[in-house]
Amino acid sequence: MKRIIITTGGTGGHVFPALAVAAKIQEKHPHCEILFLGGKGPEKDMVRHAGIEFIGLPAKGVLGGGFKRIFGSFWIFKAFVLSIKELVNFKPEAVIGFGGYAGFCPVLAAWMLGIPTAIHEQNSIPGITNRILGKISKAVFTSFEDENEAFPAEKVDVVGNPVRKEIIDFGSQAKEMNVLIFGGSQGATAINNAVIEALPMLKDADINLRHQTGKEDFERVKTEYKKAAVNSMTVSSFIHDMSAAYSDAQLVVCRAGASTVFEIAAAGKPAIFIPFPQATHDHQTANADSLEKLGAAKVIPQNKLTGKVLAHEILNLILDQDALQEMGKQALKFARPEAAAAIVDGLEIIIRMKKVRGLA
Known part of the structure; x- marks a missing residue:
């Protein structure tokens, strides 16, 4: 594993499991480069405090009507364009999203560029961002057994929610x-x-x-x-x-x-x-x-x-x-203390699958 993009946004509830996975990647692959893409909320300081590069995206939610939806759609389009730019520059082997509206565009852009993608859903009832991305991602990691109905069964791996070491x-x-x-x-x-x-x-x-x-x-x-x-x-x-x-x-x-x-x-x-x-x-x-x-x-x-x-x-x-x-x-x-390790193993699998298809 050489280069990974992790994307998340919003509260610590999205960011802490993402950081736990980043730490496990660093432990298992010390030379792997990790880039976080996210919103401009508390995640920025939390990720940088962990010593990991972070680039903020100008994404906003699109819930609501009228001008809220229009402006939200504009910011999502802008975030999508910036996501493509960062993906092309960084050349990740895979992209994993941890939910939140700021995590939507990087995963979607990666899928369109043919980069293997995965998501992790923390909650027992998945949010709309992950419900959409679960349809296009190669792997879907969930925290609770009862989330499975929201995603294609063949993609789901119930691993729990990664916890800080x-x-x-x-x-x-x-x-x-x-x-x-x-x-x-x-x-x-x-x-x-x-x-x-x-x-x-x-x-x-x-x-x-x-x-x-x-x-x-x-x-x-x-x-x-x-x-x-x-x-x-x-x-x-x-x-x-x-x-x-x-x-x-x-x-x-x-x-x-x-x-x-x-x-x-x-x-x-x-x-x-x-x-x-x-x-x-x-x-x-x-x-x-x-x-x-x-x-x-x-x-x-x-x-x-x-x-x-x-x-x-x-x-x-x-x-x-x-x-x-x-x-x-x-x-x-x-408790699922091995959740972060299970996600890293899953990422390694989708990266290998991409390489095997490339050799075929």
Whole structure:
């Protein structure tokens, strides 16, 4: 493997698995050149922080009507032209997309240029970008068994969702009653509000709270913790070392994006999931249900979320160590620590197939 393009965009949920695959490629093929093509959101800094070249594309979604659709179509056309330019210059052996509207054009352009393509779908209900690209890609890697109906069966390989190596390697070091709370890389106001409501009921329990609020809510939430006189707590806008945060936690309270679900499973942590209700096709609820059915998690729908409900669930679980341990064991059964390696193996196969056809 000499040159690979990885394309993704949007939230950390798309970018983290893409970076996990990039790391596995670098581990297995140290001299392979990797180029990321994506949008101009948080993925740019995340990829460059990992020391990988990133080129932003001016893509926007086309959902909606009128001018939104017109302008969205214009930016997609521009991104498509730029994608062809980068593909011709970089000459990748394969292109793999990890979803998001910014990942659409590079995969489509690669297919039109005869370059082998693959996609990975993180969620249990595939998004529209991958539903379209799955029809033209040589390989379709999925996270959940029940995604198969959305893609041609002969292309599908259920591998799980790639997780950052440090989360898999870190192991569990939880020695105290630590509760990790976060709402994704951008935070979640609904979760923050419920936690603030729950603080009077939690402050006298022998537990430590570590809360990632997101940038917008940080000052407000920090002030509320001080008002509630919670002694053992850490409030931050963003947690940079999530592997350590997972490792130290006995219980996690969070959204249910696919990356989060699989990271929690890989870390072997019990969870209380509060799915984001506006997620496309309500895929976060489907993601969370997968672990709840195994007995690895509890799910609180956002329309039923209150401080009292949240405090009740946290206290019931954190004070029952046997239940927590059993939930952690069930979470590990769901984990797919070899997902990144399986995707790299799949990419090697479609590259070899291309070369064999070229010799025929």
